Amino acid sequence: MTELLKTVFFNKHQDLDAKIVEFGGWEMPIQYPSGIINEHMATRKKAGIFDVSHMGRLFFKGKDTLPFLQHVLTNNAMALEPGESQYTLIQNENGGAIDDAYLYRFKPDEYLLVVNASNREKDVAHFEKHLKLFSDIKMVDRTFDMAMISLQGPLSKTIIEEIVTGGVLPEPARNCLGIVDISGVEACLARTGYTGEPLGFEFFVENEHAVFIWDLLMEKGAVPIGLGARDTLRLEAGLPLYGHELGVDHDGSEIPLFASRLSKFAVSFSPLKGNFIGKDALYRQYLAFKNIMDQKFEDISHLPKMVMPLAITGKGIAREGYKVFSKDRHVGYITSGTMIPYQEPEGSGLNSEFKESPKRRSVSLALVDSSILEGEILEIQIRKKQCDSIVVPYHMSSEAPPFVRSIPHNQLKAVKQAGDDQTYPELARQLVSKALNNHTWRQKECINLIPSEMSQSYLSRLLSISDPVNRYAEHKELKAFFGEDVFYYQGTEFIREVEHRLNREFQTFLGCRNIESRVISGQMANTAFFSALVDFLNRTDRKKEQRRLRKIINNHIIKGGHLSAQPMGALRDFVARDPKTEKAAVINFPVLKDNPYKIDIHACKAIIKEHQPELVILGKSMIIHKEPVAEIRSLVDEFAPGCLVMYDMAHVLGLYGPHFQKPLKEGAHIVTGSTHKTYFGTQRGVIASDFNEDEMEYGLWEAVQRRTFPGSVSNHHLGTMTGLLFSAYEMNHFKEDYQKAVISNAKTFAVALKELGLSVAGDPDISFTDTHQVILNVGYGKGAKTARELEENNIIVNYQATPVEEGFTASGALRMGVSEMTRFGMKETDFQELAGLMADLINNGATIKNEIKKFREQFIDMQFCFKEADVQDGGISLPGSLK
Missing domain, CATH: 3.40.640.10 (Type I PLP-dependent aspartate aminotransferase-like (Major domain))
Known part of the structure; x- marks a missing residue:
């Protein structure tokens, strides 16, 4: 027998008391003493570290590298700029999978292709056969002298930031790459992974430094994860595995590439690819895939079956190879299936927290007839019993970083709130009461720092609800009338004048013609x-x-x-x-x-x-x-x-x-x-x-x-x-003092926050801002929570993702603006006082609601606007106040 291969981390796995098994010709850890369930949850809740050095790593260089990759891979390699990667497939002439792979371009003149461990030799032989068609290209297999470490989970970014000593992390989006320094060791770092985690990284590092990097990651809190949990994680994410969802099915037939829905991202028909291997067969699959998506099942012979996620609703666990039925009709087989843990949220939206103890559910992927639709009930033959399942679109979502959100089949749609049985007069009174309370709270008790909002002056609001509200005044310039505006409605003379004057005021304000x-x-x-x-x-x-x-x-x-x-x-x-x-x-x-x-x-x-x-x-x-x-x-x-x-x-x-x-x-x-x-x-x-x-x-x-x-x-x-x-009249009259006050207040506010020990973004040489905005860093993923705490204390701000964060759910900053409160009369010293109150809340957890309500009492009357007396000299009588 051929001796099994060992990665550079083999001794580490033994020291950690891992259960070692044969996998793809390698001795690999299937699990550690804590077990697969705990390892799965450690990845979802913290950060899991995976030895994936058994994967094949093939490097390509030379002038013909790009034409070669375009020929032998399904995706468009020309789309990759340095610092980018893509999922791709190694296809045969029939449109089936030789393997699936990931293509990386860390450097302008070099490409790295990562392939599956069990397929590496087959892939190399396939490539060598086609390399003969290209003159200037070199393929180097570096599987045995370069290690590969995967770090996946919501804490992975924080851990990496603690060990990186030079360079910058890849841009905050999947498939972005970077080259970093870790205490003198160069590491290629990719935002990729096989777990579905929105935060996931993979390291490529020379063997001689690999154990050092592994130990650093472990010291910072990474939890070792074996191949068992790697499989449950990828199954929950609905990711295909060669030999299961790709390759040959249980009837011995080749599985078309488009049977996996990820193929729509991994197969390109760009004219830049030319006539690549399997193009015609793949295009026929694509046409069938289009018909299936349109629920037109007449011509899908080139894609008779699709891989679909199934949630098990009956008692039992679906395992690979189990038959799937629609009523009495055999429609396919389970390709992957097991019982997985998941975090159950408590609360709603961004305010939800995960419960401590995980639940479990049975999920699977199945290769079934392409005509089967989402929501259909299917039966799985588990030994001699039939177990119900339902076709679902997915088992989880990673669109709200930094956490994965599991989606049980019975929670695919938000629960609708039951309607109440109040009468319409009661509902009307309730609405008026709540609106008045909200108006008082926002206008008299809160400090509004949202930079995209502004209260109008009383008279502007009054005019906004006067006639011509709800009227029409469509008009268009006609050359037949020498460019004169022709109105299509009567009763529009007043609005014609309003629009003409408004345009003129904007021309004055902006100094322009149009x-x-x-x-x-x-x-x-x-x-x-x-x-x-x-x-x-x-x-x-x-x-x-x-x-x-x-x-x-x-x-x-x-x-x-x-x-x-x-x-x-x-x-x-x-x-x-x-x-x-x-x-x-x-x-x-x-x-x-x-x-x-x-x-x-x-x-x-x-x-x-x-x-x-x-x-x-x-x-x-x-x-x-x-x-x-x-x-x-x-x-x-x-x-x-x-x-x-x-x-x-x-x-x-x-x-x-x-x-x-x-x-x-x-x-x-x-x-x-x-x-x-x-x-x-x-x-x-x-x-x-x-x-x-x-x-x-x-x-x-x-x-x-x-x-x-x-x-x-x-x-x-x-x-x-x-x-x-x-408002335009007000702006053109007060703009000089208003603009100076806004910018001065913003600079003062930013400096005050900084001096109180808070992290203010921007350039200190300009007092951190040239506009009305101040950006305050509060910690990765803490933006929404901090904004909510401030709102509970009557300060309204806008949580914001910074340029190094993955999205608004991972936001670590507050975006604030001073313009509205400047208009309510706040000056530099007032913003310094406000900064002190906010710092007390953010740094010390203080409750400041009463102080803010009292503080706001000083700033009720709007400034930089015309008052009632300014327009009443002509005997104008105004209705009751909207203030």
Whole structure:
């Protein structure tokens, strides 16, 4: 018999009293003394460390590496930039799996392919056969001189941060890579793993340093996990395993690759791949997969069965090979199945906590007829009995980092609250009472520090509910009437005047020629502009399908970018797919390593030169610095002429001017914004430009007007437009003192928090902010909890993920703004006092609710606004106060 192989950690496993078994030709730990259940839960609750050095590690270098990988793998290797990885498959000509694998590009000139231990020799032989077709490529098998460690679970990031001494962690998204230094040892670090954990890392390190890294991770709290729990974890996550969900089925037939739903991410038909192995067979599977997703089962012969998750609802445990029936019809087999533990939450949403003792449930994956639908009841033959199961979409979710959320089959949908049996008059009285209580609480008892919110003045609110609220005033410029606006409704003379005056006030405020004020939100302003730009770019050919924007540069949402400027937001329908990456054609601004809240201008030069964007979108929702408008415009003009520069000023529109910045004067072609944040008006939006009528780009402005009406609005909320005009008068009258006060208060607030020992983000040389915003770091994953504690003490803030965190559920910061409370009269000394109260709560757990209520009593009357007396001189009589 061939002697079994041992990883560099074998002695460690023995020292830890692991149960050793043969796996793929290696002696590996199947479990440790605590057992598989405890190891599973340790990974889900803390951090598990796995020896995965038995996996094959194949390195490829040479000029023909990319063509070779495109030929022998299913995914699009050309999509990988240095610092990225992807799941892929090694396919045969029939569209079946030789193996599944992961492809990493840590360095520009080298690719690493990780394959399954039991398939390594077969994979190498397959590659060697095809390497003969390529002249300049070298494959090196480094399985035996390089170790691989997996660290998975919610504490994994914290542990790694404690041991990394140089370099930076990979970007906070799956499949991102980095090279770090750990006490003089270079380690390649990937955000990958086989557990479904939203926080998971894999280390690649030379054997001579591997035990040192293992010991460091163990010292910091990592729990050793064997192959048994690795299997239960991947099964809960619904991840396929070669030999079970991939390979050959229980009837001896080859399982098509698309039987696994992950294949839709691992198979690419990009023209950049050329005629790769198995392309035709895989494309036939893909067409069948499309039909199955559309529930069209007439032509699915190339994909007769699919792997589906089953939750066992009867008594029993489904094991591999058990038959599955739909009534009396045999429809397939269990491919993987066992009993797994899971954490049961107590409470709802972000306020929930996991119960201490785990529950257990029986789950499986099954290869069954493709016509079977989610929700169907199937029977599993367990020995001589039939056990009920249900087809489910998944067993767990990892979309709320840092924790996995198990989803039992009976909790797939939120429980609906039962309706009450109160009468409508009772409900109406209750609503009025609660609304009045809420109004009092928010306006007189709380300190509001949410930077995207602003209270209107009393008179602005009063005008917003006056007639013409609920009226219509659609209108459009017609050339037949020499560009005059024609209104389609009668009774609109007043609103015509309001809109005309509002546009004029914005022209004054922004110092520009063109204003579109009919959009009713900042998001709609962006949508209307993106639509207009697509319309403008397609102006020469109205017969063909409109092409989308070919390339855009923006601020990534995790780096503070606006949601509306993301492919998931308003940009979605207007940006093309990049043929190389097969994703939305969006490139994100690089940021400074020592200040991720600021764009790296030097790095932008190469990006703009290479990608030739048609649109650059500046502006953020987490913004503490001025945007580099002039610098970006200069680079655009030099390297991408014709590209437009847009600045979404949603958060900072009210600061437009000499105390902050004037983007239209600095080179922005278009400014959009919300009119209810630092700009203290009603909840609406605005689009602005300074194009002259004799410029070519004025055609773009005409497209903006068309895509606003009739493109985006019909009723453009005339009541809030009336209120906004009043607010515009207030803004233009008070802006000098208001803007100075906001920025001064923000700087003072930030410095005070810092001096009280709290962690304030930003540059201390500018007192941490140039805007109304202050960003306070409170600890990874503690943002929502801290925000809730502050709310319980009448301070309203916004928890926020920082640029190094995975998403809002993992947020470790508070995003705060001073603009509303500045308008209620708070000055620098007041924000210093507020900082002290907040520090007492955050640092010491103090209860400060009564102090905050008393503190707020000083700031009830709004400043920087017109009072009733200012408008009553003409004998105007106002109704009862809304204050």
